[in-house]
Amino acid sequence: LDTTDFQHRLTNNNTPTLVMGVLNVTPDSFSDGGQFLDTKSAVCHALRMA
Numbered sequence: 001l002d003t004t005d006f007q008h009r010l011t012n013n014n015t016p017t018l019v020m021g022v023l024n025v026t027p028d029s030f031s032d033g034g035q036f037l038d039t040k041s042a043v044c045h046a047l048r049m050a
Contacts, residue, residue, distance in 0.1 A: 023045060023049060025037060
């Protein structure tokens with residue numbers, strides 16, 4: 001998914017969001033215990049979420 005396609009999906013009201021995932025990568029995250037602080041693990045987890 002390139003940036004242009006992603007931006008179009010966010011602003012196109014004809015295709016509503018069906019599923020959304022939030023990946024919190026802040027060190028004080030209470031939900032994941034800071035598992036995804038480094039770039040590689042955050043990207044890998046984001047791809048699994050997609």
